[in-house]
Amino acid sequence: MSWFVVLGTPFVILALGIALEVGTIVSSERGGFKVPPTNIFPLVSPQFLLVRIPLSSSEYGYSRPSSQSFVPVVIIVPLAFMWREIDWVPYILLWKGGSPAEESLLLDYIMLGPFLGLFRASKYKHRIVFWSSVTALATYFFQTFAGSIFQLRQKEQDYSISVTSIKDLGLIPDVNQLNAFVAAAGFAEAAVYQSLPDPPFISKGWAVAQFTLPTDPGLNGTVSINTTGIQTAINCENPVNTSLxxxxxxxxxxxxxxxxxxxxxxxxxxIVSSIQFGVLPVSCPGSSTNITLQPVMFWFFHNKTDGSPEVKTVFCAPSIKAYNVIASVNLNDRSLANVAIENERVPSNNVTGDPLAGQAYNGVIFNNSTNPFIQGRSLATKSSVSGAIFRFASQMPGGPQSSFDLPNGFLDITSIVYTQHLSVVAKSIYFVDANATLPAKMTSLVPILWIDPFPAHILAWSLILVGFFGIVLQVLHQRERRKVPLTTPPGSIGAVVSLTARSGFGELLLPYDDEAALHRKLRGLTFRLDRRTGAIVADDVEIYDHILGADDATISLLERSRSRDQTISFASSTELASQAASGYPPWKTPYDR
Structure with missing residues (x-):
């Protein structure tokens, strides 16, 4: 066997260990390795290739073992080949001669495996087999580490891009048509019924100028831009006194x-209804004479379980403030992720200046209109917002009574619904169409391949040590193995028969002998490989009752201690003639020089 074959496996193991250690260090310094955002193998997932994932079969009511990813298995499999070379050990012992049957003919390290073979090798002082068993056993522990070294993570990466802002601060010209108000009220009501989040570019009282977003479906992150935002504060509070x-x-x-x-x-x-609600303007000293800009009071009435009436009221005085902000918008759903205030130096316009002068529409009270459509939108808006608040209370555990019983029950609910309503209103009426190209920062979540340092370092150094000792063991083993005169590698039945067919001691054994019988019959005998023929022969055995011709070749095969002229021939002349005609015994072997 060539040195390339002998040292190939341990060198591969050593190289894998070094490569893994270097990769782990680089991964820690760089924060992982970039991988394509989309799967480049349509039929194979990255989890199958790199990550160990648990499999469960809940539909069958049981759990299956975790699946093994492909790459770690590729790392581990070559280690198993080191163990396959120990099937030569008994032949090496036979070549040295004087080998008892227990250490040669009856010794099967392949069947024992690395664990039991470890104890047998220690008993017989087979050092190469012992350390080969140690390295083979080590491979069983590598699987756990190999299955957990690779992880697919999401990492933030910043890019500088340009976006188009399509809105700017300003009051829309058709605000008195009330389309924006009734639409916002409808959304607030739908949000209560369907548990909807805030719409795009709106979050927790903030509304920012809308801008275009990258449309790449593979992107997963945020876009941050310097823009203008409106912060709405509803300033709701409980009354100091309420009477019915x-x-x-x-x-x-x-x-x-x-x-x-x-x-x-x-x-x-x-009598009209046991449940009633509504909203009215609140005229206070110093407040605007325009009812659309005045504070409001939401009121709620119902009959308790005992039939007695009960009421709750909430006062709110909405206000708005314009800021220059850094707005971060999620790329996947356009939701407003974060708003950071930069300053209040917003250019004067008809929102911060005349006619509003920074005042906020209350969004639920409007002047009467002779236009039936506008008047209908006014009534629908008032009814929808107050109705959404009461509906929210009805969906609470315990129904609306729980909100009536709590001191801040309706105050908290009103704050949530009214804030969302006025935020949607702000996005619709305080921003007008515009077109400007602005710089932005895109923070995208990109997949990376991360090597977990703890298991990776352990596995890497284990591979390095196993590879190093494997090279030493293979070199020592090769030096001993190359002396063995075997024309056919051991393993097949034919190879075994060819080594023992004419050795003589086979007459002691029968096909139906079990393991115990083999041990009993071969006990006390020592064996070796004949230096001329390569056959397995027994040392110093008694002459059997039936044996083949006692010619020079047979004497060489049996290796008796007696000299040739002391040997008694039991073979007939007919047998000797037949052997001579068939070319046996082999007077000249391939090993003779």
Whole structure:
């Protein structure tokens, strides 16, 4: 066997260990290795190639073992080949001669395997086999580390790009048509019913100028841009005093007073419905005379389980503020991820200046209109927002009664629904069409291949050590193995028969002998390989009752201690003639020089 074949496996193991150690160091320094954002192998997933993933079969009611990824298995498989070379060990011992049957003919390291072979090699002081067993056993522990060294992670990576801003700060000209208000109220109501998140470019009271986003479907990250944002504050609070006059069973009168001392009266017929709600303007000293810019009061009425009436009110005074901000928008759903205030130096416009002068529309109270469509939108907006608040309370555990019982029950719900409504309104009415190219930073989540340092270092150094010792073992083993005169590698039945067919001691054995019988019959005998023929022969055995011709070749095969002239021939002349005619015994072998 050539040195290239002998040292190929341990050199590959050593190289894998060094490569893994270098790769681990580079991975730690660079934060991983870039991989394509899309799978380049349509039929094979990256998880199959690199990552060990657990498999479960819940539909069958049991769990299966974890699957093994391809690359770690490729690292481990070559190690198994080191163990396959120890099937030569008994022949090496036979070549040295004087080998008992237990250490040669009856010794099967392949069947024992590396674990049991370790103890047998220690017993017989077969050092090469012992250390080969140690390296083979080490490979079983490598699988755990190999299955966990690779991870696919998401890493943020920044790019400088340009985006087109399609909105700028300004009051839309058709604000009095109330289309934006009724649409925002409808969204707020739908959000309560369907648990919808904030729409694009809106988040938690913020509305920013809309801009275009990259459309690459493989992108997963955010785009940050310097733009203009409107922050809406609803400033809601509980009343300081609320009373309900039920003297007239057909007309209840609700009176509620705000913290600022503003009083609002509501008269309604309790017979019409056991559940009623609405919103009214709050006229306070110093407030705007325009009811669309005034504070508002939401009120809610229902009958308790005992039939007694109960009311709640919430006062809100919305306000807006314009800022220069850094807005971050998610690429996958265009949701507003974050808003960071830079400054308040916003150019003057008809939102921060005349006619609004920074005042906010309350979004639910409007002037009466002779246009039935506009008037219908006004009524729908008021009904939708207050109705969405009451619907939210009804969806709470315990129904609306739980919100009536809590001191801040309706205050908290009103803050959520009203903030979302006014944020959508702000995006619709405080920004006008514009077109400008602005610099932006795109932070994209890209997949990377990460090598976990802890298992990788252990596996790498284990591979290096196994590879190094494997080279030493293979060199020592090769030196001993090359002396063995075998024309056919051991393993096949034919190869074994060719080595023992004419050795003589086979007459002791029968086809139906079990393992115990073989040990019993061969106990006390020593064996070796004949230096001329390469056959397995027994040392110093007694003459059997039936044996082949005692010519020179047979004496050489049996290797008796007696000299040729002392040997007694039991063979007939007919047998000797037949052997001579057939070319046996082999007077000249391939090993004779």
């Amino acid at each position: 006059n039920t003297t007239n069973p057909n007309s209840f009168e609700l009176t509620s007073q705000s913290v600022e001392g503003c009083t609002v009266n509501v008269t309604y017929d309790p």
